[in-house]
Amino acid sequence: xxxxxxxxxxxxxxxxxxxxxxxxxxxxxxxxxxxxxxxxxxxxxxxxxxxxxxxxxxxxxxxxxxxxxxxxxxxxxxxxxxxxxxxxxxxxxxxxxxxxxxxxxxxxxxxxxxxx
Amino acid sequence: xxxxxxxxxxxxxxxxxxxxxxxxxxxxxxxxxxxxxxxxxxxxxxxxxxxxxxxxxxxxxxxxxxxxxxxxxxxxxxxxxxxxxxxxxxxxxxxxxxxxxxxxxxxxxxx
Numbered sequence: 067x068x069x070x071x072x073x074x075x076x077x078x079x080x081x082x083x084x085x086x087x088x089x090x091x092x093x094x095x096x097x098x099x100x101x102x103x104x105x106x107x108x109x110x111x112x113x114x115x116x117x118x119x120x121x122x123x124x125x126x127x128x129x130x131x132x133x134x135x136x137x138x139x140x141x142x143x144x145x146x147x148x149x150x151x152x153x154x155x156x157x158x159x160x161x162x163x164x165x166x167x168x169x170x171x172x173x174x175x176x177x178x179x180x181x182x
Numbered sequence: 183x184x185x186x187x188x189x190x191x192x193x194x195x196x197x198x199x200x201x202x203x204x205x206x207x208x209x210x211x212x213x214x215x216x217x218x219x220x221x222x223x224x225x226x227x228x229x230x231x232x233x234x235x236x237x238x239x240x241x242x243x244x245x246x247x248x249x250x251x252x253x254x255x256x257x258x259x260x261x262x263x264x265x266x267x268x269x270x271x272x273x274x275x276x277x278x279x280x281x282x283x284x285x286x287x288x289x290x291x292x293x
Binding site for chain 2: 070097099101106107108111114122157159169170171173174176
């Protein structure tokens with residue numbers, strides 16, 4: 067069990083560019099969540115998947131954001147036409163539905179995005 | 183909607199002092215409650231949790247009791263160490279299964 071991994075750890079981009087982040091959850095974890103954390107705030111929910119199905123999207127997730135989990139394993143989060151307001155830490159978490167304590171979400175180290 | 187409110191930081195304490203970080207919540211139904219910790223340069227880690235009223239979560243000397251009547255889940259530790267310096271987040275999971283976090287409280291412990 068290698069934990070949740072995220073790549074890249076840091077991304078600096080210019081306004082208007084597209085970026086893509088990757089999250090590899092803990093093996094066999096059914097649910098995968100994306101959160102965004104801005105400086106001095108707690109993480110805010112963006113979206114989540116159960117296996118390959120995207121079941122909920124926050125209103126924070128504008129049309130410029132898209133997330134996929136094509137084979138129910140890793141997930142990608144893409145931001146198109148980045149804006150300075152997108153600068154944040156993007157966190158991925160996963161959990162299993164199979165065992166107790168089922169509620170625990172395990173977090174990755176995050177991808178810090180800076181939009182210049 | 184569901185929400186979590188934490189006391190504002192930063193909280194600065196001397197080593198071996200008593201710690202309390204207040205957390206209150208608003209939720210429909212009976213959420214599960216959590217404290218997460220984020221050490222400098224690291225990801226979020228679950229510190230403790232409680233899933234029903236009057237449950238006490240504990241870990242590494244930290245404790246928090248799920249108080250339904252006051253909708254609170256205050257974090258306490260009897261004697262803090264320099265290594266406890268971190269950002270602490272109170273959170274809940276409601277019916278939707280997603281975590282809702284407070285804004286975080288920075289704790290700085292001085293030797």
